[in-house]
Amino acid sequence: MADVMKGIDWKTFQQLRGSEKKEYFTRDGSIFHVIMSQQFDRQFLDEICELTTKIRGIAKGNKGVSFLQSLLQGKRAMLYFVQPSTRTFLSFMAACQILGIQCSEVRDAATSSEMKGESQEDTVRTFSSYVDLIVMRHPQSGFAERIAFLLNQIRRPVPVINAGSGKDQHPTQALLDIYTLHRSFDNYGGIDGKRIAFVGDLLRGRTVRSLAYLLRNYRGVKLYFVAPPELQMEEDLKSYLKEQKVAFEETNTLEEVIPSVDAVYMTRIQDEYDKAGESKRIDYSAYYFKKEYLKILPPNAIIMHPLPRRDEIPVEIDGDKRAIYWRQVRNGMWVRVTLIAAIFRKDKDIKEY
Ligand code: ASP
Numbered sequence: 001m002a003d004v005m006k007g008i009d010w011k012t013f014q015q016l017r018g019s020e021k022k023e024y025f026t027r028d029g030s031i032f033h034v035i036m037s038q039q040f041d042r043q044f045l046d047e048i049c050e051l052t053t054k055i056r057g058i059a060k061g062n063k064g065v066s067f068l069q070s071l072l073q074g075k076r077a078m079l080y081f082v083q084p085s086t087r088t089f090l091s092f093m094a095a096c097q098i099l100g101i102q103c104s105e106v107r108d109a110a111t112s113s114e115m116k117g118e119s120q121e122d123t124v125r126t127f128s129s130y131v132d133l134i135v136m137r138h139p140q141s142g143f144a145e146r147i148a149f150l151l152n153q154i155r156r157p158v159p160v161i162n163a164g165s166g167k168d169q170h171p172t173q174a175l176l177d178i179y180t181l182h183r184s185f186d187n188y189g190g191i192d193g194k195r196i197a198f199v200g201d202l203l204r205g206r207t208v209r210s211l212a213y214l215l216r217n218y219r220g221v222k223l224y225f226v227a228p229p230e231l232q233m234e235e236d237l238k239s240y241l242k243e244q245k246v247a248f249e250e251t252n253t254l255e256e257v258i259p260s261v262d263a264v265y266m267t268r269i270q271d272e273y274d275k276a277g278e279s280k281r282i283d284y285s286a287y288y289f290k291k292e293y294l295k296i297l298p299p300n301a302i303i304m305h306p307l308p309r310r311d312e313i314p315v316e317i318d319g320d321k322r323a324i325y326w327r328q329v330r331n332g333m334w335v336r337v338t339l340i341a342a343i344f345r346k347d348k349d350i351k352e353y
């Protein structure tokens with residue numbers, strides 16, 4: 001384990017900036033833990049996109065499928081998902097299967113020894129003795145980060161992938177979103193210079209936060225935060241963008257921004273975080289993508305959604321070629337394959353295939 005962990009305590013570690021934490025998530029210069037979007041740079045993002053496209057090509061033939069399955073045969077992963085999830089859980093499980101990794105799972109802390117009073121840290125530490133990889137979804141912000149820190153401290157070389165940590169981050173969703181944007185704008189100058197509207201519950205939507213952090217890696221992008229005033233983006237992220245010189249604008253009128261964007265990223269209201277049903281008092285319908293907006297959305301623009309959706313995007317829109325949320329789902333599985341392969345240093349084998 002990298003010596004850099006020596007002599008730093010959790011409190012000091014927490015005070016570091018995301019970019020400063022990067023070295024703790026890396027091992028011998030390669031990606032190890034996947035915890036937060038601030039740890040990724042442009043070179044890494046470009047490589048992930050390139051490798052994902054290569055893997056998809058490899059997986060088209062039987063020989064390629066067997067090659068991919070041989071890459072991490074004998075490895076074991078623990079999917080520790082103690083917050084509701086189906087698509088991300090299955091996406092990771094499929095990604096592991098593609099690479100020949102066997103999975104075990106915990107979906108409910110109530111069935112583990114946590115019910116006997118064990119701390120979650122001890123529970124996860126126990127799992128780390130059985131597996132080579134931990135993929136973790138947790139309702140608490142920063143929990144995956146804490147586990148990665150702990151495993152580093154005890155020098156147990158098991159990588160942790162954050163598959164969603166409370167309202168805070170969902171870095172693998174952001175990576176798949178970047179891959180989707182990258183593919184969609186392949187013939188239109190790439191992601192640089194694009195205008196992206198984030199719509200809905202930006203206060204509690206972790207996918208938007210993680211993607212906004214990643215977008216600082218692209219030149220000349222402009223972000224529009226379209227949300228009811230009560231659910232606008234948090235100050236911490238806005239100051240980060242200011243500091244990184246990423247242009248952004250806040251508004252509460254969706255219709256006005258649609259004609260001038262390259263991508264619209266819709267999100268559902270995250271009412272599971274309500275303290276006293278406060279979401280019910282918000283008229284969220286003003287943040288739905290209405291069918292008539294298709295006429296004012298530029299012809300090469302795209303409509304994204306991390307899913308699950310409620311009424312933010314009516315199903316009639318699914319048929320429009322600019323609606324690419326189902327493609328995002330599929331891209332997610334392949335990006336996760338790439339990420340896991342890179343963590344285990346199989347990127348070179350894939351490149352050479
Ligand atoms: N699936 C995404 C997440 O886990 C988006 C959502 O739940 O609204 O954050």
